[in-house]
Amino acid sequence: MAAPVDIPDIVIGRLPIYLRALSQLADEGHDITSSHELGQRLGISSAQIRKDLSHFGEFGKQGTGYQINHLLGQLKQILQVDHEWAVALVGAGDLGHAIARYGGFLERGFRIVAVFDSSPEKIGRELNGMQILPADDLSTVISEQQVKIGMVAVPARYAQEVTDELVKAGVRAILNYAPITLVVPKGVHVQYIDPVAHLQRMTYYID
Amino acid sequence: MAAPVDIPDIVIGRLPIYLRALSQLADEGHDITSSHELGQRLGISSAQIRKDLSHFGEFGKQGTGYQINHLLGQLKQILQVDHEWAVALVGAGDLGHAIARYGGFLERGFRIVAVFDSSPEKIGRELNGMQILPADDLSTVISEQQVKIGMVAVPARYAQEVTDELVKAGVRAILNYAPITLVVPKGVHVQYIDPVAHLQRMTYYID
DNA sequence: TAGATTGTTAATCGATTAACAATC
DNA sequence: TAGATTGTTAATCGATTAACAATC
Numbered sequence: 001m002a003a004p005v006d007i008p009d010i011v012i013g014r015l016p017i018y019l020r021a022l023s024q025l026a027d028e029g030h031d032i033t034s035s036h037e038l039g040q041r042l043g044i045s046s047a048q049i050r051k052d053l054s055h056f057g058e059f060g061k062q063g064t065g066y067q068i069n070h071l072l073g074q075l076k077q078i079l080q081v082d083h084e085w086a087v088a089l090v091g092a093g094d095l096g097h098a099i100a101r102y103g104g105f106l107e108r109g110f111r112i113v114a115v116f117d118s119s120p121e122k123i124g125r126e127l128n129g130m131q132i133l134p135a136d137d138l139s140t141v142i143s144e145q146q147v148k149i150g151m152v153a154v155p156a157r158y159a160q161e162v163t164d165e166l167v168k169a170g171v172r173a174i175l176n177y178a179p180i181t182l183v184v185p186k187g188v189h190v191q192y193i194d195p196v197a198h199l200q201r202m203t204y205y206i207d
Numbered sequence: 208m209a210a211p212v213d214i215p216d217i218v219i220g221r222l223p224i225y226l227r228a229l230s231q232l233a234d235e236g237h238d239i240t241s242s243h244e245l246g247q248r249l250g251i252s253s254a255q256i257r258k259d260l261s262h263f264g265e266f267g268k269q270g271t272g273y274q275i276n277h278l279l280g281q282l283k284q285i286l287q288v289d290h291e292w293a294v295a296l297v298g299a300g301d302l303g304h305a306i307a308r309y310g311g312f313l314e315r316g317f318r319i320v321a322v323f324d325s326s327p328e329k330i331g332r333e334l335n336g337m338q339i340l341p342a343d344d345l346s347t348v349i350s351e352q353q354v355k356i357g358m359v360a361v362p363a364r365y366a367q368e369v370t371d372e373l374v375k376a377g378v379r380a381i382l383n384y385a386p387i388t389l390v391v392p393k394g395v396h397v398q399y400i401d402p403v404a405h406l407q408r409m410t411y412y413i414d
Numbered sequence: 415t416a417g418a419t420t421g422t423t424a425a426t427c428g429a430t431t432a433a434c435a436a437t438c
Numbered sequence: 439t440a441g442a443t444t445g446t447t448a449a450t451c452g453a454t455t456a457a458c459a460a461t462c
Contacts, residue, residue, distance in 0.1 A: 010453075012411050016404035017388075024363075024387055034419065042388055046419090047455050054421055062420040063462040080410045087406075098305030104386065108403045148413055149406065156231075173409035175402060179311065180231055181224075181249055189412055191405035195306075195382060196315045197223035198398035199294075199356065202380035203287045204219050205396055206355055217429075241443065253443090254431050261445055269444040270438040 007055045014052055015079055017042060022072045034065035081109050088142050088171070090162050091153035092117035092125075092132045095177055099153055100128040110149070114141050118158075135162075142169035151175045152182075163190075214262045221259055222286055224249060229279045241272035288316050295349050295378070297369050298360035299324035299332075299339045302384055306360055307335040317356070321348050325365075342369075349376035358382045359389075370397075 021041050025033055035046035035053075042049075053059055053071075056078050060066045076082040087110050089099055099105075100115055115127050118135040125132050133141060142150070150166040152159050152174060159178035166174060173189045176182055179197070182190050228248050232240055242253035242260075249256075260266055260278075263285050267273045283289040294317050296306055306312075307322055322334050325342040332339050340348060349357070357373040359366050359381060366385035373381060380396045383389055386404070389397050 008453075013408050015411070016401075016407040019407065020386055020401070020404065021388060036419080045455065047457095048453090050419090050421060051454080058421065060420050061462060062460070063418045065419065078411070079407050080413065081407050085406070085410060094305060094308050098301060101301050104403060105406075108386075108407075110403065110406055149409070172413045173406070175405055175409075179227055179315075181228060189409040191409055193400065193402055193405065194223075194227070195400055196311060196317065197227065198382055198400065199292070199312075199317055199380070200223040200226065200286050200288050200315075201220050202356070202382075202396040202398055203292060204222070204285070206287065206379045215429075243443080252431065254433095255429090257443090257445060258430080265445065267444050268438060269436070270442045272443065 011052050011055060012079075014044075015075055018049070018052075019072065019075050019079070019081075022068055022075070026068050026072065030068055032065050033068055035060070037065075083109070085110050085149055086113045086145060086147045087111065087149045087151060088113065088138070088147045088166070089115045089151045089153060090117075090135070090138065090166070091177075092119075092122050092127055093153065093155075096153040097127060099151060099177075100130070112151075113145060113147065116141075135165075138162075138165055139169045142166065142171060147171065149173045149175070151177065153177045156180045218259045218262060219286075221251075222282055225256070225259075226279065226282050226286070226288075229275055229282070233275050233279065237275055239272050240275055242267070244272075290316070292317050292356055293320045293352060293354045294318060294356045294358060295320065295345070295354045295373070296322045296358045296360060297324075297342070297345065297373070298358075298384075299326075299329050299334055300360070300362075303360040304334060306358060306384075307337070319358075320352060320354065323348075342372075345369075345372055346376045349373065349378060354378065356380045356382070358384065360384045363387045 018038065021038055035049040039046040039049050059071050059074055089096060089112050092115050096115065100112055105112060114133060115130050116133050116135045116138050117123060122132050123134045148171060150171040152162055154162050156178045159176060159180055160182060163174060163182045163184060167184055167188055174182065175191050175193060177193045179194050184190055225245065228245055242256040246253040246256050266278050266281055296303060296319050299322050303322065307319055312319060321340060322337050323340050323342045323345050324330060329339050330341045355378060357378040359369050361369050363385045366383060366387055367389060370381060370389045370391060374391055374395055381389065382398050382400060384400045386401050391397055
């Protein structure tokens with residue numbers, strides 16, 4: 001059995017960017033693109049794009065480039081986004097509401113199947129076609145439905161606690177909107193959405 | 208005149224993370240920390256933290272570590288977030304509403320001072336204490352108020368167009384919520400908020 | 415065919431880490 | 439003082455780029 005070649009995480013991180021750019025090209029009516037064209041759009045060298053893709057196979061044709069639809073399909077398969085994922089959302093405040101209502105998740109393959117909150121006045125209300133469930137049911141619902149992805153949209157001080165419960169219930173990937181660093185066991189992945197951190201990174205450069 | 212030493216962007220990108228972790232430590236009542244403690248929390252080596260900080264000066268004391276409040280202050284100065292920034296928001300749909308209402312921006316030094324939309328039925332309505340302004344006024348308002356930061360929360364197909372206007376009006380940093388890559392002239396910075404891309408990056412790793 | 419572009423190798427570049435003298 | 443931790447140097451590691459044979 002061949003050892004699974006492990007691909008640098010930084011490469012994996014660029015695949016969704018390629019996916020996004022390819023979708024855009026497809027939307028614009030293109031059928032074929034090249035590493036050069038793609039690189040131009042993304043501000044990435046063509047060599048890097050070819051190198052990145054070469055980790056997974058050969059997807060292009062010399063002299064021609066890449067069939068956009070084919071490459072899209074291959075990338076989706078690699079990232080395992082060739083099927084829909086069920087997602088649990090914790091937190092039904094302003095942010096949770098916005099997330100639940102945002103159509104872009106479903107559009108791109110992530111279906112929010114449950115929303116939890118701990119506030120008695122929110123529990124039972126409807127949000128985007130779902131009933132807001134009590135946080136106490138989190139573990140049961142997630143285990144039963146075998147949900148593997150969670151989104152944390154609770155105030156910072158509850159985020160670690162919520163994370164621990166998600167992990168215990170079997171969640172393997174967490175998208176964290178709270179501005180704190182979460183501690184998770186190995187094998188569980190966390191990504192952070194912190195718009196303010198992005199702004200702070202840019203203000204450094206403003207005269 | 209010494210040439211301004213230019214610091215790797217990847218280092219700049221970590222400073223907001225340090226800022227966030229230090230704030231958290233301060234909130235928890237700590238006065239002092241070390242590169243080791245900070246690194247543990249963030250999953251970063253202590254050597255890297257010391258190296259990163261060394262680009263900007265000496266902020267610690269051998270044998271003791273870092274005075275949290277002092278380091279916080281220094282980092283804020285370096286990132287230029289030791290004063291409030293005015294921000295313009297374009298797009299008053301669901302996402303724009305959520306952004307406008309989210310308290311975390313102001314809390315951390317970014318004040319949304321104007322919201323624009325092109326839909327006649329939204330223009331004039333109130334949103335978080337502001338009147339929604341017509342997109343046609345974007346250029347004037349931003350130039351006059353010398354706003355340097357913009358947030359783009361419009362559908363993907365309008366995002367580039369809006370960006371061009373923002374840039375023309377003098378905006379130097381753009382936080383883009385639309386899932387497309389934007390083209391901007393040198394000297395203008397863009398950061399992307401694309402939660403789906405983060406999810407796609409994690410699904411790769413799920414058995 | 416001639417031109418274009420891939421996939422891949424080797425060279426370069428840059429970032430991270432280990433180690434330690436300095437010193438609080 | 440003894441222990442701890444900084445700031446920095448040099449070594450290591452890994453990622454990016456340049457270049458080109460293969461080939462459509």
